[in-house]
Amino acid sequence: MISSAKNMKNGLATALLLAVPLVSSAWEFRGEVALEGRYFTQDSPYPQADYSTNGSGYIKPEVFHEWNNRDDLFTFIPYARVDEHDTERTHWDIRELSWIHVGNGWESRVGIRKVFWGVTEGRHLVDIINQTDQVDQVDGEEKLGQPMINLSTVRDWGIVDVFVLPGFRERTYAGEEGRPRTPLPVSDNAQYESSKENQRVDFAIRYQQYFDNGLELALSHFSGTSRDPLLIPDSLTLAELQALIATGQLPSGSDPEFIPLYNVIDQTGLELQYLNSGWLWKLEAISRSGQGERFNAVDGGFEYTQVGLLDTATDLGWIVEYIWEDRDDSLASPLASDVLLGTRFTFNDVASTEILAGIIYDTEDEEKAISLESSRRFGNSLKASLEARFYTDTGKPQSASQLYRDALRNVNTNPGLGPISRSDFIQAELVYYF
């Protein structure tokens, strides 16, 4: 909770608020509030997180104001979540506090914002502007607000976006009482490669173009602090180390943590999309240096929708993607050689009922992550969703002692989905829009 707050103190927010004239009638206030319940189908491997049901809720009000014939737009979106068990998941953030000004063929966007880059569904490789609010949603789709100055220009030959990113946001992680959580809790004392730590000013640029033969292309480059830290196990004291060698266990009362290490990286990204006769072909690729050896990663595949299934109004969409990465195995993501198969049933009814089922299958160690999501609307302002996530054929979660024993023996194995393997859950969520 505190960590979210401290990163916001960069002055930008305050400066922005003062810059926006507070007079005019075109103010709009709205938002959403939600309740979430989770049931975990297995016992937690971590004694601090020994529970099977969890309740949570969030509120996300939105304030908009536009003036100057809509050439100026102000947006403010704070966000707060309360969680029954995990004090880290109880957190707040400013998702957006920004001023957009539209000029002739260009626009400036200043303040805290969220920007999405990418075309694929399996892994958002290219998307790098915002930090992931990992503790909020396990799918990584929820992002923290990022302070920025963004200039965008639209020309016949494409759209160019330039970003100056002052101030860095640390990734959020579940606490000791969280489910799912990391094998060791993640420390608040992050380490930075940059001497400016979280005050380094990062840069990014992106070019995108759409061709009327169905081809869409984007090229991007990011230079700055990686949004994606390496988690390094904390050093042990001599006493802890001796106990570990003697008994194989860390002494009781020893609570080592992961230290997140944020390197300065350079990442070049490519997004390609080609639409032909209802087949949407997608490719995302990155090359990153600065975090160990340079590595490359790719996510490519297609999306196709069968419309009017069996003479009903239902559409069935298919998503198939292959996700690959050539990073050194010990550092590789769990998605280093994986196949995503997703199906989406869209019923096209009054309630907008949808069912989405997906499986990510690791072709090397056969781990499977399965997700089922369904949602529908009730009336005009209420949306309900049911979600289930299961992990099968995974490695086992490691205890802290095991993790350090492996480190001592210099065993450098990739844990894959092991750490979250015993956190299968079913979730119901109700969102009210006001």
Add this chain to the structure above:
Amino acid sequence: MNARLLPAALLMALAAPAVLAQTPEEKGLEIAREADSRGEGFGDFQADMKMVLISKSGQTSDRELRVKTLEGTGEEEGDKSLTIFDTPRDVRGTAMLTFSYKTRDDDQWLYLPALRRVKTIASRNKSGPFMGSEFSFEDMRGQEVEKYTYKYLRDEPCGELTCFVVERYPQDEDSGYTRQVSWIDQQEYRTWKVDYYDRKKSLLKTLTASDFSQYQDKFWQPAKMSMVNHQTGKSTDLFWSNYRYDTGLSESDFNKNSLKRAR
């Protein structure tokens, strides 16, 4: 959805008073072309739309959206349009950008505000329901003359007016229809009624337009359109309001940047 949208779509055609020995096909095409030309030259317009979905048992559900359209000028290029969804509230802020073309499929992008993501619409869903209503995606799109073949059937009184009754056949193999029969008045070429026949050639839906007003001394637009599905008993009433022409829209209002801040 797009372009001159329904209202103009409805303005189908008029036959120039019979030229020599015209075949019914030639006369049908001529009516379609005349109606189309009467919708041309609008430049740009904006309008608000409210849809009322009515179930078989009479339960209603509302959808509100706003449409901005820029007339196409090129040979191949059709209109460009931006549709912004206001209700139901869970889709509030969602916006759709459409580039229509005379002879090929439209390019469409959807902006999802929660994810700040622009997605290309790949689905060739033409016959599927638009927002759960009785209007399908193809009903909501720009009705380019080239996308159909035609046949004039007969003249028939419609209210105080006399209508041409014209049949048209979609050329698009993904269309949900085999034919559509339209009633078009001979005075102003407004479409008052359309019967839609499904792929099994049975009567599927009937559209009735009413409360026409003329804008810019030229363009006739209905304030109400009702689509009744004869096979399910469900219907959708569509109310147009706040029609504005010459609102100063330009190309720069129809790109991915403007889509992301459409609101």
